[in-house]
Amino acid sequence: MKHTQIITTGSELLLGELVDTNTAFIARRLRSIGLNLYYKMTVGDNVERMVESLRHALTRSDVIVTTGGLGPTVDDVTRQAVAQAIGRELVFRPDSVDPILGAARAPTPAFLPLPSTQWAAWEPPPLEFWIY
Secondary structure, three states, rough: EEEEEEEEEEEHOOOOOOOOOHHHHHHHHHHHHHOOEEEEEEEEEHHHHHHHHHHHHHHHHHHHEEEEEEOOOOOOOOHHHHHHHHHHOEEEHHHHHHHOOOOOOHOOOOOOOOOHHHHHHHHOOOOOOOOO
């Protein structure tokens, strides 16, 4: 069985300004596909602490799921932290732009305006992303 960890990121979650409903949902989904959730943690919007948390997770988990509180925002440190944690540079993925812009057109109040969403196409390789 694979050991799985969820890392939620966002100062609004850490400080209790928002209730973390994502983790409960993800935990149920992980169980439904046969993955055992062993750990979960919340990290504020701080690159250094996120890098430290990811590196620790890499020592004890086979699958790491990251999720945020408000969705894709300009202060999201996840991509940068993942790249640093695995010692890779962010790479622009032009094939990701259209799906990202398509998601941005969905009626989600927390989503950034369309031109600002293209930063999400910068990814730390090689990773597998599941977007639901």
